[in-house]
Amino acid sequence: MQANEPIAELAQWFQSARGMVVLTGAGMSAESGIPTFRDAQNGLWSQFDPEDLATAQAFRQDKALVWGWYVWRMAMVRAAQPHAGHWALTELATIKPSLSIITQNVDDLHERAGAKDVVHLHGSLFASRCFACGRLHEDVHLPPEAALKPSLRLMPPRCAHCDGYVRPGVVWFGELLPQLAWRKAERCATECDLLIAIGTSGLVFPAASLPGIARHRGAKVVEINPIRTPLSDQVDLSLRSTAGEALCRLVTVLKA
Ligand code: OAD
Secondary structure, three states: HHHHOOHHHHHHHHHHHOOOEEEEEOOOHHHHOOOOOOOOOOOHHHHOHHHOOOOHHHHOOOOOHHHHHHHHHHHHHHHOOOOOOHHHHHHHHHOOOOEEEEEEEOHHHHHHHOOOEEEEOOEEEOOEEOOOOOOOOOOOOOOOOOOOOOOOOOOOOEOOOOOOEEEOEEOOOOOOHHHHHHHHHHHHHHHOOOOEOOOOOOOOOHHHHHHHHHHHHOEEEEEOOOOOOOOOHHOOEEEEEOHHHHHHHHHHHEEE
16 A cells, blocks of 8 residues: 555554544444435435424424434434444544544444444434433333334323423534533544544534634544535545445554
8 A cells, every 4th residue: 555545644643643533423324324414315404304303492393293203213223233434433442542432423323333432412312301301211112113204203201200291312403512522522622633524514513613623723634525525625634435434444554
């Protein structure tokens, strides 16, 4: 392999990095069969209106529609498996224990591939909580697969403590990010010397500001994405590749 091949350059930066951040978005889960949000053909936001499904106002207006849609997504994630890229990323974190994984994803595929201490900026599908009192309700019953479709109407369970309705544990449009998670992400981006953004369109803030924060502080920033994004002009290296291909290749190069 030529030393100037992009993956070899990334491997060199990886080896010399002291602090390292991997920021993942929906494209990280795409090879596990989970749709992204903004893919023109089958992205979730090309088929559904976020105003109807991903705001507190939507939940107030039509709880059954919103809860049914999230239960469909929970079941989809439950039926999916981490792909080779998730496992490769966990291996990278073993090689480089200072590597922090910060994700915008609300699935648990990083954890199911053995990743530890993943920072979830946009919450989790599996941390439902009461809309009224905020208590966690992690044991959500998922109806049999056969009944599951995105247009399923399903009333959310009630909170055993205050009788409020249980809501999905994700961050909706107009809501603040979980502050502990955000503070940790910001600190990691400020202190790292290599940030790799994988499978994100870089359109949703504040998560999309992390690569810029890192670069401003002198870190190398790398993008892994099959297509150009608004981040592409602000990175040191773009790998036009899927998450699975690039991460497996990086592990192979590091082990050679
Ligand atoms: P998007 O759907 O906006 O972007 C997904 C990106 O992944 C695109 O740039 C694709 O080109 C890329 N992609 C697709 N397949 C890929 C693959 N196999 N490997 C690598 N990249 C691939 O998703 P996000 O940027 O994550 O917010 O969206 C950010 C937020 O917007 C989400 O967290 C969600 C959404 O509204 C909330 O739910 C709060």
